[in-house]
Amino acid sequence: xxxxxxxxxxxxxxxxxxxxxxxxxxxxxxxxxxxxxxxxxxxxxxxxxxxxxxxxxxxxxxxxxxxxxxxxxxxxxxxxxxxxxxxxxxxxxxxxxxxxxxxxxxxxxxxxxxxxxxxxxxxxxxxxxxxxxxxxxxxxxxxxxxxxxxxxxxxxxxxxxxxxxxxxxxxxxxxxxxxxxxxxxxxxxxxxxxxxxxxxxxxxxxxxxxxxxxxxxxxxxxxxxxxxxxxxxxxxxxxxxxxxxxxxxxxxxxxxxxxxxxxxxxxxxxxxxxxxxxxxxxxxxxxxxxxxxxxxxxxxxxxxxxxxxxxxxxxxxxxxxxxxxxxxxxxxxxxxxxxxxxxxxxxxxxxxxxxxxxxxxxxxxxxxxxxx
Amino acid sequence: xxxxxxxxxxxxxxxxxxxxxxxxxxxxxxxxxxxxxxxxxxxxxxxxxxxxxxxxxxxxxxxxxxxxxxxxxxxxxxxxxxxxxxxxxxxxxxxxxxxxxxxxxxxxxxxxxxxxxxxxxxxxxxxxxxxxxxxxxxxxxxxxxxxxxxxxxxxxxxxxxxxxxxxxxxxxxxxxxxxxxxxxxxxxxxxxxxxxxxxxxxxxxxxxxxxxxxxxxxxxxxxxxxxxxxxxxx
Numbered sequence: 001x002x003x004x005x006x007x008x009x010x011x012x013x014x015x016x017x018x019x020x021x022x023x024x025x026x027x028x029x030x031x032x033x034x035x036x037x038x039x040x041x042x043x044x045x046x047x048x049x050x051x052x053x054x055x056x057x058x059x060x061x062x063x064x065x066x067x068x069x070x071x072x073x074x075x076x077x078x079x080x081x082x083x084x085x086x087x088x089x090x091x092x093x094x095x096x097x098x099x100x101x102x103x104x105x106x107x108x109x110x111x112x113x114x115x116x117x118x119x120x121x122x123x124x125x126x127x128x129x130x131x132x133x134x135x136x137x138x139x140x141x142x143x144x145x146x147x148x149x150x151x152x153x154x155x156x157x158x159x160x161x162x163x164x165x166x167x168x169x170x171x172x173x174x175x176x177x178x179x180x181x182x183x184x185x186x187x188x189x190x191x192x193x194x195x196x197x198x199x200x201x202x203x204x205x206x207x208x209x210x211x212x213x214x215x216x217x218x219x220x221x222x223x224x225x226x227x228x229x230x231x232x233x234x235x236x237x238x239x240x241x242x243x244x245x246x247x248x249x250x251x252x253x254x255x256x257x258x259x260x261x262x263x264x265x266x267x268x269x270x271x272x273x274x275x276x277x278x279x280x281x282x283x284x285x286x287x288x289x290x291x292x293x294x295x296x297x298x299x300x301x302x303x304x305x306x307x308x309x310x311x312x313x314x315x316x317x318x319x320x321x322x323x324x325x326x327x328x329x330x331x332x333x334x335x336x337x338x339x340x341x342x343x344x345x346x347x348x349x350x351x352x353x354x355x356x357x358x359x360x361x362x363x364x365x366x367x368x369x370x371x372x
Numbered sequence: 373x374x375x376x377x378x379x380x381x382x383x384x385x386x387x388x389x390x391x392x393x394x395x396x397x398x399x400x401x402x403x404x405x406x407x408x409x410x411x412x413x414x415x416x417x418x419x420x421x422x423x424x425x426x427x428x429x430x431x432x433x434x435x436x437x438x439x440x441x442x443x444x445x446x447x448x449x450x451x452x453x454x455x456x457x458x459x460x461x462x463x464x465x466x467x468x469x470x471x472x473x474x475x476x477x478x479x480x481x482x483x484x485x486x487x488x489x490x491x492x493x494x495x496x497x498x499x500x501x502x503x504x505x506x507x508x509x510x511x512x513x514x515x516x517x518x519x520x521x522x523x524x525x526x527x528x529x530x531x532x533x534x535x536x537x538x539x540x541x542x543x544x545x546x547x548x549x550x551x552x553x554x555x556x557x558x559x560x561x562x563x564x565x566x567x568x569x570x571x572x573x574x575x576x577x578x579x580x581x582x583x584x585x586x587x588x589x590x591x592x593x594x595x596x597x598x599x600x601x602x603x604x605x606x
């Protein structure tokens with residue numbers, strides 16, 4: 001949750017000072033995105049000097065010692081823990097939290113392995129050659145490429161981060177990130193299955209999601225500023241590509257995973273606390289119904305591969321409202337917003353979430369009016 | 373968090389996932405098909421942990437960026453470890469089912485209701501299947517058969533109902549299907565007790581107070597207490 005602040009002054013501080021707070025060093029953010037290669041080299045040199053002798057002697061508990069203490073405490077306190085979560089509501093919350101994590105961690109792992117492979121093994125100029133040079137043209141191409149990554153949103157966020165690092169225009173990478181969990185084959189097939197006899201739902205979802213993703217990419221070209229993006233710096237190192245690969249996996253997994261925990265906890269809380277009865281009166285209203293399901297999609301943070309089934313079961317709502325649920329959910333929800341903040345920085349996340357919500361809602365309403 | 377601590381957390385997470393897969397407890401949280409994601413992911417995490425330990429052991433100079441450890445948010449990954457390994461919550465049951473509306477609406481657009489087999493007696497049906505046939509097909513295919521359903525008990529006020537959670541992706545999106553009992557029901561059934569119900573189709577229907585959907589009924593012949601199945605969701 002921290003670590004982004006203070007990196008500007010960091011460069012001006014003498015190297016010894018950097019070593020003082022032991023846990024802060026790694027997550028250096030590069031000030032500007034496209035050029036972050038050279039910046040991170042600079043970071044590497046600084047911290048290598050900082051790393052040495054004085055830091056070792058001054059530190060208090062190392063993290064492994066803290067971890068060991070926590071584990072011993074956890075094991076001895078286990079009966080108390082079980083009792084604490086014996087209460088039906090707490091038990092239900094914990095079951096939902098664990099469920100979200102068990103479902104999301106494999107996809108996160110897939111995304112992190114992919115993104116680390118891109119970071120370590122794909123040559124820097126590769127995407128420049130593959131994607132059209134003009135960003136305005138690269139955006140729709142990237143959106144269409146989203147159809148190839150068969151994962152849900154937990155996988156696409158770290159991959160988009162790796163793409164930006166590899167020099168892909170942020171607009172194109174963001175479009176890819178939004179499009180891929182919404183329009184990949186698995187999601188489209190599950191939508192088809194969830195709405196038997198309504199294949200127009202699949203087309204509406206595809207059109208609205210792709211349209212909104214491309215719109216966001218173009219919007220970024222016009223209004224976006226690279227200084228909003230603060231990618232955690234990957235330092236250069238001389239251990240070779242495999243060393244880079246493994247350390248990128250660790251870094252991205254712990255980073256995005258930590259934020260995923262926050263998102264999963266919020267989603268589990270909302271799922272446990274929001275009584276469904278609140279929704280029913282809104283269903284009748286054509287506009288409020290759409291807004292209610294769009295807001296619900298943000299709050300419950302459902303995996304994009306499953307949201308069609310849940311949308312289908314919300315039968316009191318209009319088809320456009322269900323479409324809004326399926327278009328908004330993969331674009332932005334509490335879990336994703338936390339992961340966006342982890343991957344691209346908080347300044348980015350607070351601007352991105354409302355823009356994306358508005359685009360998705362608009363696209364869903366428009367497509368619903370025409371197709372459904 | 374330093375690399376050595378990271379290795380331990382990765383090992384615990386990967387091991388936790390594999391443990392869920394081996395014991396079958398993963399069915400309390402996700403669909404059976406998720407096994408094919410959980411096992412590779414668990415193995416991958418353990419591999420990363422092993423590589424990390426190897427690097428630490430060889431005392432490789434800080435290859436990469438984990439010199440000082442990752443941001444403190446990484447510590448939060450201990451929460452799912454505690455959840456999976458220490459608390460190990462049970463599958464969702466009557467507490468949640470009493471608070472959410474019946475999910476029968478998701479079956480509304482179903483293409484067809486194949487005839488039930490004549491050579492089975494009673495015919496075993498999933499709760500959602502029974503509810504869909506009763507609500508959207510007026511029980512046409514149910515008549516003339518004895519039906520066997522299994523689920524847990526929940527109380528709607530004083531009235532016991534049979535319920536089962538339907539999961540689309542993971543337990544976080546679990547929604548109940550509820551069925552009412554018509555006729556004689558044994559007294560003193562506890563909430564969350566799993567039962568096997570044999571009965572015949574009843575045209576009686578009620579409404580779920582929470583979302584206004586229809587709740588079908590079954591004319592009860594017998595109610596037998598059973599142990600909870602491995603996969604409590606449908």
